[in-house]
Amino acid sequence: MLKLKSLTLKSNVIQSPMAGCTDLAYxxxxxxxxMEFAFLEMVSAEALVRGHAGTHELMKTSPEDRPLGAQIVGCRPEAMGEAAAIVEGMGYDLLDINFGCPVPKVAGQGAGSALLAQPEKAEQIFRSVVxxxxxxxxxxxxxxxxxDGSGxxxxxxxxxxQDCGLDAITVHGRTRVQGYSGQADYEAIARVREAVSIPLIGNGDVLCGEDAERLRRTAGVDGVMIGRGGLGNxxxxxxxxxxxxxxxxPVQEPDLATKKRVLLEHLELELAHREExxxxAHMRRxxxxxxxxxxxxxxxxxxxxxxxxxxxxxxxxxSFDGQGPTGTEDVAAAA
Ligand SMILES: Cc1cc2nc3c(=O)[nH]c(=O)nc-3n(C[C@H](O)[C@H](O)[C@H](O)COP(=O)(O)O)c2cc1C
Structure with missing residues (x-):
């Protein structure tokens, strides 16, 4: 169980926000x-405040798509507060603030992971949103x-x-400079555990039960967030x-027939929610x-x-029979 203020989740395993991946059909x-709890992909606070049509498209949901969190990214405290109020008004169950995005378009403008080096700005954003x-x-x-990967x-x-009144923290065990290279460092996540008493969710490279157990044992997290491990799985x-x-x-791995059936189900859901x-284009990935x-x-x-x-x-x-020449596909690259 994972209790986050008004929201009680039966499962402490949740889906991370992933741009271009965790859409409504997914x-x-x-x-x-x-899966019990998921996030929309991140949306720009500024775009949300401006009422940008593309942003509303990214936030598409349906009654069966609950409980659901939204995530905003930005660096102006006023815009972040305004966007947070809009998100709550739209009926989502949780609001997350992105302090992790490493991509230059975001971090280069002082948002996402750039905020990790700006404690004063971080505090202003947290206060405005809360x-x-x-x-x-x-x-x-x-x-x-x-x-600095020490945590x-x-x-x-x-x-x-925590001092500003946030209800939980998620830590992905990598630095901005690392991007997606190397291994997520669960010992460094443990440093955050020592620093706060509010619920902590650990994230990074959880692909199986053993990974999740190691993350919980090493970092004392209350919940585990799955990112790439959920894609096609x-x-x-x-x-x-x-x-x-x-x-x-022992874990029962789905066989090829099951994977094909579920992939076809995924395709039908995509067709129900987007233009062919x-x-x-999306199904290629x-x-x-x-x-x-x-x-x-x-x-x-x-x-x-x-x-x-x-x-x-x-x-x-x-007609895919899983019999052709051997070759591997990297999910991060394919994502
Ligand atoms: C294609 C892609 C898109 C992502 N988009 C977001 C996002 O919108 N917001 C966010 O906080 N993290 C985003 N992430 C990071 C993931 O949520 C997660 O923190 C990261 O992939 C590490 O977890 P994993 O090893 O389980 O994948 C993204 C990652 C990928 C690969």
Whole structure:
């Protein structure tokens, strides 16, 4: 169980926000196979305040898509407060503040992971957001630091967050400079655990129950956040929950027929929520998530890249036999 102010989750395994990945179809599908809580991808606070149409498209949801958190990114305290109030008014269950995004377009403007080095600005943002939000929990998701991987920078920001009244903290065990390279450092996340008493969620490289157990044991986290491990693998949430509850029975990996069935289900959900043209482009990545590491996936990718219709896409998926030449697909690259 994970209790975050007014929000009580039965599961302490949650889905991270992932731009271009955790869309409505992805979330509905993952919920069917065991995910309880998810995030929208991050949205710009400034764009939200301006009422930018593309931002509203990114925030599309449905009644079955609950409980659901939204995440805002930005660096102007006033805009962050205004955006937070808009998010609460739209009916989401939790508001997260992005202190982790490393991409130059975001961090270069002083937002996302750049805020880890600016404690005063961080405090202004936290105060502005907490003041603007009336009911739902407010959380922050951060990296370990800009370049210092010890966890000291994150611990300092975490203490400020706690003093400002935030309800939980998520730490991804890498620095901004690291991007997605190297391994997430759970010992450095433990530094943040020592610094605060509010709920702490650990994140980074959790791909199986053992990873989640190691994260919990090393860093004393209350919850585990899954990012890339959920792509093409909606079963991961239940598997990890089972493992964290002490169940040591062997994990039943889905066979190819099951993966194909669920991928086709994912395709139908995408088609229900977007235009066919957009779905085809998006499915080029999604389909490869499901077949990652299977022989023939590189050939499959080649075929899917020139596919022009949903009918053709269905046929390609149905006829994939996992028998072609061996080649691996990197989910981070494919994401
Ligand atoms: C394609 C992609 C998009 C992401 N988008 C976001 C985002 O919008 N907000 C955020 O806080 N983190 C984002 N992240 C970071 C993930 O949420 C997560 O912290 C990171 O991938 C580490 O967890 P993992 O090893 O389980 O994937 C993104 C990561 C990837 C690979």
């Amino acid at each position: 979330r509905i599908l993952s919920r069917r196979y065991g 003041k603007a939000v009336k009911r739902i929990p407010v959380t922050v998701k951060m990296r370990l630091g800009v370049a 000291r920078e994150a611990a300092r920001i975490a203490r400020i967050a 909606p079963w991961i949430f239940k598997q990890i929950e089972r493992s964290l509850s002490g169940d040591r029975s 043209r957009t779905v085809i 999604i389909a490869c998530w499901y077949f990652k590491n299977l022989p023939g996936v590189a050939q499959f990718r080649g075929r899917i890249n020139v596919c022009q219709s949903a009918v053709e896409l269905r046929h390609l998926i149905e």
